[in-house]
Amino acid sequence: xxNKHLDSIWKDLSAWKxxxxxxxxxLTRRKAVHDKALPPVRQSTELILDNLKPVGLESxxxxxxxxxxVQPKNQARTERAEAEKAKGNECFGKKDFKNAIAFYGKAIxxxxxxxxxxxxxxxxxxxxxRFLEAEKDCTRGIQLQPxxxxxxxxxxxxxxxxxxxxxxxxxxxxxxxxxPNNKSILDELKKLPAAQKSTEKSKVKTSTNEPxxxxxxxVVDEAYSxxxxxxxxxxxxxxxxxxxxPSSSSSASKPTTPPPQxxxxxxxPKPTATLVPKPTSPAxxxxxxxTNFEFERDWKTYKGRGDDILYQYFQYIPPSSYATxxxxxxxxxxxxxxxxxxxxxYVKEKPAQDVFNVLEGLSQVxxxxxxxxxxxxxxxxxxxxxxxxxxxxxxxxxxxxxxAKVYGIKV
Numbered sequence: 001x002x003n004k005h006l007d008s009i010w011k012d013l014s015a016w017k018x019x020x021x022x023x024x025x026x027l028t029r030r031k032a033v034h035d036k037a038l039p040p041v042r043q044s045t046e047l048i049l050d051n052l053k054p055v056g057l058e059s060x061x062x063x064x065x066x067x068x069x070v071q072p073k074n075q076a077r078t079e080r081a082e083a084e085k086a087k088g089n090e091c092f093g094k095k096d097f098k099n100a101i102a103f104y105g106k107a108i109x110x111x112x113x114x115x116x117x118x119x120x121x122x123x124x125x126x127x128x129x130r131f132l133e134a135e136k137d138c139t140r141g142i143q144l145q146p147x148x149x150x151x152x153x154x155x156x157x158x159x160x161x162x163x164x165x166x167x168x169x170x171x172x173x174x175x176x177x178x179x180p181n182n183k184s185i186l187d188e189l190k191k192l193p194a195a196q197k198s199t200e201k202s203k204v205k206t207s208t209n210e211p212x213x214x215x216x217x218x219v220v221d222e223a224y225s226x227x228x229x230x231x232x233x234x235x236x237x238x239x240x241x242x243x244x245x246p247s248s249s250s251s252a253s254k255p256t257t258p259p260p261q262x263x264x265x266x267x268x269p270k271p272t273a274t275l276v277p278k279p280t281s282p283a284x285x286x287x288x289x290x291t292n293f294e295f296e297r298d299w300k301t302y303k304g305r306g307d308d309i310l311y312q313y314f315q316y317i318p319p320s321s322y323a324t325x326x327x328x329x330x331x332x333x334x335x336x337x338x339x340x341x342x343x344x345x346y347v348k349e350k351p352a353q354d355v356f357n358v359l360e361g362l363s364q365v366x367x368x369x370x371x372x373x374x375x376x377x378x379x380x381x382x383x384x385x386x387x388x389x390x391x392x393x394x395x396x397x398x399x400x401x402x403x404a405k406v407y408g409i410k411v
Contacts, residue, residue: 059403081110085117086400092124100124103289119151126157132297135160149179156188163301177312247254286316292329299334309343314338319361335371336379338362343382352393356400362408373408 031146104121111117118141127136138155141148156171172189175182260331289295295317302313317325338358346355362368375383387409404411 019260077110080202081107081114084110085120088124092120095127095303097124097127113144113150115141115151116145119148119154122151122158130162131161132293132300133161135162137227147178148211149175149182149185152178152191153182153188155184156185160188160192162297164304168192286313288316288318288321289325290324292327295325296329303337307341307343310337311341314341319357322361323364323366325366330365330367330371332371332374333361335368336375339375339379339382341388342386347389349388352390353395356393356395357389359386359407360399360403368406380408387411 002251021292036314063165084107085101088100088107089098089102091103101121101124104117104124106119107114108121118137122134125137126133135155138151138158141151142155145151152171152175156168156175158166159168159171169189169192172185172192175185176189179185225254298313299310302310342358346358387400387404387407391411401411
């Protein structure tokens with residue numbers, strides 16, 4: 001550092017010292033704080049934010065009338081929501097169900113805490129056979145008002161149409177426990193085939209407790225149509241007569257020989273043949289869903305029929321279509337079920353490339369990072385085992401590392 005630089009630094013310091021001295025003199029000339037006349041103390045005011053986002057002090061000072069304006073705004077929103085509901089009811093009365101759904105939706109947007117809006121929109125969905133949306137709206141209404149009989153009744157109808165009979169029956173019974181004399185629910189409960197099956201099973205169970213009786217079996221066979229029944233007197237005579245050899249037996253003794261025992265031998269396998277269950281062919285018919293609504297409907301239906309049917313259905317969906325099909329609507333329980341199928345079925349029955357294609361397709365779904373984050377420890381270990389199983393296959397290593405990183409797996 002040269003002398004010139006040192007001189008410039010010293011000049012700056014001396015100039016700064018002079019400025020500070022001038023400011024100190026100005027402060028000493030002012031009056032003391034306690035000598036000043038202070039403004040009167042203002043009364044404290046309570047600010048009711050009503051779920052508003054916190055803002056800075058300046059904006060709060062600018063809006064001093066928050067307490068007087070928030071409540072009228074809420075009243076205005078509820079009045080507008082009621083007006084939209086009235087429009088929806090009017091359209092529903094005219095059987096214009098699509099516009100009714102739109103008006104009920106506007107009412108929900110304005111005030112999503114009123115269960116009637118959801119239940120009314122569910123009824124409109126039922127009228128146009130959109131049972132999945134109706135079930136979701138009724139569920140939301142029941143969450144807001146657990147003892148809403150209309151919501152339970154309409155959700156039971158939607159569940160019945162979706163093939164979920166046990167859940168529908170449960171909703172009907174819950175509604176009857178609240179309103180035992182509700183004729184609509186009683187009529188819907190009678191229509192359920194599950195109720196008839198349960199009564200038949202109960203009849204079978206009660207009949208098994210009774211003592212079993214012996215019933216005479218009459219064998220009808222053309223080969224023995226000419227044989228006449230043997231009286232008890234003849235049977236006693238046959239027992240008394242001496243046993244003859246085949247060479248000395250006469251033609252009269254032939255009807256008393258063992259042919260009558262043959263029908264019992266031929267009759268025995270017949271009932272066992274009728275008890276063999278036939279394979280259910282309709283279970284193998286699947287179609288690839290084109291929309292998320294179709295996937296939700298099919299997933300719930302096949303899930304109720306067992307894991308084997310759900311596994312067969314899942315194979316019909318190409319992994320390349322996961323992103324467009326699921327979008328951001330893939331639920332956590334569906335994602336966990338897919339991992340279970342990969343770990344229990346795909347690894348044993350499919351090549352490693354198919355397992356990787358499913359993992360790659362799921363990694364492109366929106367919000368997949370959130371679904372992975374909230375996975376249970378068991379499912380995280382299942383994903384680790386999946387990647388450990390397929391890492392030694394012929395899969396592209398760069399792709400493998402990229403997909404493993406999405407799932408948080410260290411390779």
